[in-house]
Every structure is written in C-alpha cells, then in structure tokens.
Amino acid sequence: AQSVTQLGSHVSVSEGALVLLRCNYSSSVPPYLFWYVQYPNQGLQLLLKYTSAATLVKGINGFEAEFKKSETSFHLTKPSAHMSDAAEYFCAVSPMIYNQGGKLIFGQGTELSVKP
Amino acid sequence: GAVVSQHPSRVICKSGTSVKIECRSLDFQATTMFWYRQFPKKSLMLMATSNEGSKATYEQGVEKDKFLINHASLTLSTLTVTSAHPEDSSFYICSARRDLRDHEQYFGPGTRLTVT
Numbered sequence: 634a635q636s637v638t639q640l641g642s643h644v645s646v647s648e649g650a651l652v653l654l655r656c657n658y659s660s661s662v663p664p665y666l667f668w669y670v671q672y673p674n675q676g677l678q679l680l681l682k683y684t685s686a687a688t689l690v691k692g693i694n695g696f697e698a699e700f701k702k703s704e705t706s707f708h709l710t711k712p713s714a715h716m717s718d719a720a721e722y723f724c725a726v727s728p729m730i731y732n733q734g735g736k737l738i739f740g741q742g743t744e745l746s747v748k749p
Numbered sequence: 750g751a752v753v754s755q756h757p758s759r760v761i762c763k764s765g766t767s768v769k770i771e772c773r774s775l776d777f778q779a780t781t782m783f784w785y786r787q788f789p790k791k792s793l794m795l796m797a798t799s800n801e802g803s804k805a806t807y808e809q810g811v812e813k814d815k816f817l818i819n820h821a822s823l824t825l826s827t828l829t830v831t832s833a834h835p836e837d838s839s840f841y842i843c844s845a846r847r848d849l850r851d852h853e854q855y856f857g858p859g860t861r862l863t864v865t
Binding site: 665667669674675676677678679682684723727735736737739740741742744 | 753755781783790791792793795798840842844846852853854855856857858859861
C-alpha cells in the first residue's frame with residue numbers, strides 16, 4: 634500500500650529565504666510522485682511530477698524537487714520565497730502500474746506562510 | 750490545455766434536498782474522473798473513481814446511495830448529494846485523467862457546499 638507523510642503541517646519562512654517542504658513516501662512498487670499547490674477556496678495546481686526520468690525535477694514558479702529512492706523522499710524546495718508562494722502544498726503518490734486506476738494518495742498538506 | 754471546470758462553484762441548500770455538482774473536462778476527453786472531499790484545513794479524501802460508461806468505484810466508508818456519481822460522457826461527470834444534511838457541508842473537488850498511461854490528474858476549482 635502507498636502512503637505519504639509530510640513533515641510539518643505549517644512552515645513559515647521570510648521573504649527571500651529558502652523554502653523546504655518535506656515529503657516521504659511508502660510504496661511497494663515504483664511510484665509516480667507529485668507536488669500540488671492549493672490557494673484558498675481553489676482547486677489544486679500541479680507544481681511538478683516525478684515519473685522515473687530525471688531524479689531532480691523542475692517545476693513551475695521556481696520550485697524543484699529531488700527524488701531520493703534510498704531515503705524514500707521527494708522534498709520540495711525553492712531558493713527564494715516570494716509572498717505569492719503562501720499557500721497549502723500537497724505531496725501525492727501514485728503507483729507506476731496503470732491498471733491501479735491512477736489513484737493519487739495525498740499527504741496531509743503543509744501550509745506555507747511567507748513573512749515580509 | 751487540460752482544463753477542468755466545476756459548476757456550481759458555491760451552493761447552499763436546505764437539509765433534506767439534493768444537489769448536483771458537475772465536473773467537465775473542457776479541452777480533453779477524460780477516461781477517468783475522480784471525486785474528492787476536503788474538510789477545512791485537511792487533505793483531500795478520495796470519494797470515488799468513475800470511468801465513462803461504467804459504475805463508479807467508491808472508497809471504503811463512502812455511501813454510494815448518498816453520493817451518486819454519473820459519468821455519462823468522456824467530458825462530464827456529476828456528483829449528486831442526495832438528502833443532504835449539514836454534515837455533508839464541505840469542499841468537493843473533481844479531477845480528470847486523460848488516459849491510462851497518464852497518472853497526472855487535472856483538478857477542477859472545487860465546489861463549496863453548505864447545507865442549512
């Protein structure tokens with residue numbers, strides 16, 4: 634069974650500081666991994682995804698994540714936080730088996746606050 | 750590309766009535782659509798998976814007679830909350846998947862349901 638753990642339900646950084654949001658996964662088969670962002674009262678927007686190609690994945694808005702199999706991690710980073718980055722971030726996993734229905738298993742979410 | 754819409758964005762209904770929420774893929778055909786429920790400050794909980802032309806697959810604990818899902822075409826899925834009660838008040842989000850090889854889901858903007 635797959636599961637996702639996001640360490641820290643709330644992260645606060647200063648504008649211009651490094652953003653690091655942690656995600657660890659558990660999967661019995663190679664997974665696809667995703668990071669989504671959600672602004673208040675909106676749906677989810679894909680930031681980036683890992684699909685077994687390059688382990689360092691670059692996404693939108695300057696975000697990137699590195700897949701580390703040995704650590705079963707897929708942490709999200711951004712070198713310099715912007716006020717507009719304040720939102721809820723979700724890590725999700727899906728097994729690389731197409732007949733599993735493509736279900737996404739979400740982590741609990743991390744709320745990112747950015748201080749001026 | 751890959752835009753998903755939901756209608757309505759916000760609905761208030763009286764206890765005991767039914768309400769229908771539509772999910773449409775605007776610029777692609779969706780082989781699979783998913784319905785999620787999100788409580789305040791919480792992650793997304795998968796309610797059901799629907800494939801065009803077949804019955805929806807509900808997650809454990811989700812009442813299929815209460816949450817009726819219809820996926821009549823490759824671009825439209827509907828969720829009907831029957832005999833709604835205040836505890837059904839929530840944020841409902843749909844997503845769509847393009848094909849079986851694509852594990853990425855494209856999310857709608859969500860529907861805020863309030864039952865009075």
